[in-house]
Amino acid sequence: MEVLKQGGNAVDAAVAAEWVLGVVEPQASGIGGGGLFLFYDIGTRRILSFDGSVKAPAKAFPKMFLEKNGKPLPYQAERNTGGLPVGVPGLLKLTEEVHAKYGTHKFPFAKLMEPAIRLAEAGTEVSATLARAVRENAERLTLLDPEGTVFFEKGVSIGEGKKISQPELAKALRLIQAKGAEAFYEGVIAKSIVRAVRKNVYREGLLSERDLEDYTIAARDPIHATYQGYDLFSAGPPVDGGVMLFRGLNLLSRFGIPGFGQVAETYHLLGETQKIAFSDRSGVADPDLFDIPLEELLSDAWAQDRASTFKFDQVLKSEEMKVVGPQKGKNRAGSSIIVVDPQGNIAILAATLGDAFGSALKVPGYGFFLNDLLTDFVADPASVKDPQSAELISGGQRPRGSEVPVFIFKNGKPSMLLNAYGPDDPAVVLLNVIVQKIDLGASCSGAVTFPRLLVQGKALRMESGLYGREMIRLKLALLGHDIEKEDPIGFAQMVCFEEGSDRIEGESDPRASGEAAGF
Secondary structure, eight states, rough: OOOTTTTTTTTHHHHHHHHHHHOOTTOOOTTTTTTEEEEETTTTTEEEEEEOBBBBBTOOOTTTBOOTOBBBBOIIITTTSSSSSSOOHHHHHHHHHHHHHHOTTTSSSSTTTHHHHOOOOHHHEHHHHHHHHHHHHHHHHHHHOOOOOEEEETTEEOOOOEEOOOOHHHHHHHHHHHOTTHHHHHSHHHHHHHHHSOOOSSSSOOOOOOHHHHOOEEEEEEEEETTEEEEEEEOOOOOOOOHHHHHHHHHHHTTTOOGGGGGHHHHHHHHHHHHHSSSSSSOOOOOTSSSOHHHTTTTTHHHHHHTOOOOOSSSSGGGGGBBBBBOOTTEEEEEEEEEEEETTTTTEEEEEEETTTTTSOOOEEEEEEEGGGGSSOOSSSGGSSSSTTTTTTTTTTTOBBBOOOOOEETTTTTEEEEESSSOOOOOHHHHHHHHHIIOOOOOOOHHHOOEEEETTTTTTEOHHHHTTTTHHHHHHHHTTEEEEOSSSOOOEEEEEEESSSSSEEEEEOOTTSSOOOOO
8 A cells, every 4th residue: 555655556566565465474375376467557458467377397297296006196285295286486577577567667676575574574463364274284384394483383383463573584585675586586596496396305396497497477368258238357378267257157148147036046047157167177278388269168159058058947967067177175375466556557466375385395594485386287197088188287387277367347447356366266256246246236345245155066055144044045955956054165355446436445355364445
């Protein structure tokens, strides 16, 4: 906020905020991970998308996650831990390069790191989110750092409200502040990263200094869809969040939301839409290495064909669905920043380490965690028929991510901005939010806070606010839904522009520890 008050723009503020989040929520994002940057340039009226997702090391190969007996490593504390799942981090280069092109001269990149450095040195209070992440990942964290970290006291995980400082992280940020991203990708930090990945106490990885030196971000064309008179834009492949969300909305547009008088029917439609739209993600991959049939994936012909499988009076059976792609763990974490500046520029920065604390591998002497995002590839090549499939890891390939930053315009002007993160599919979270806002007329706050539902396997999972409505549960059960309770279902952020005025409303999900602010 201070960056904006002092004349910085949306890019400046988003970059500064991300470095602060890397200190106060080190389990979610940071310089050891990847990210996406979606930017609306008010001067040109263009939407720009930049891809800073991680890349697989050059020596990565399809069978790298198999044990000696040929079976895939178990996910939790095995495949997602140590040096093996670490991809080449992209967040630092992403923010540096986007800022160089679209930030202001008033706030050099180095200056934007200063608030984060001061916090790391002086210390911050542990949030409930961080305390919970430390408890849930204590085994992984202590496995790789047996002597303990700043997150433990005498072998016990820190509690909420405890103040901790991170001098090693401050040291890394100071070095980057002085020498730029080069210190990370080519200098002493690069050497320490490679040493940590290849010589840690648990599971060695494949990352090399050359991998770091060769890393590049990519400018991508945003993808576009229409829904109920709105224009929607999001990041395209290699992330699939926007594609999945737009497919879901395309399907819903074939039916229309039943409305307030038919609540159970609305949730049946939402649940079955998720099954149909999100079941097959195989068409989304790294566009630098594979041809992506985007027009086909987002086409009306696809939606019309899949809509014909929908049944109003019963659920689709599992054998009728095609489920493709790796199943991600429930430990997923990330950060989300949405900024609108006084001039009208807009930035959404989505960043992640993958699972909470990423690979749980902290770079000695520099205090930041490395991602585990290579687990987004299929671990068992035998489960994939095509040996050339994009589901299989190869050198230099970006994994398919699930981030879903979204700009929604109406009549050529910004109307809504959204992002989602957390352990559940972000596209599912935003499908819930958008239906509440656009179809059911909820306020910005109401759309974010309203209870959500998620289809996972054969189960229709509902947050407590929906699960507690017995009549709705009964009607859905009669249609064949296997209903379970789950809290929470993802975390969302939303900004709404009031039509016909300059009023802007922001809402950060109360399910998480974020907040909205303005001036």
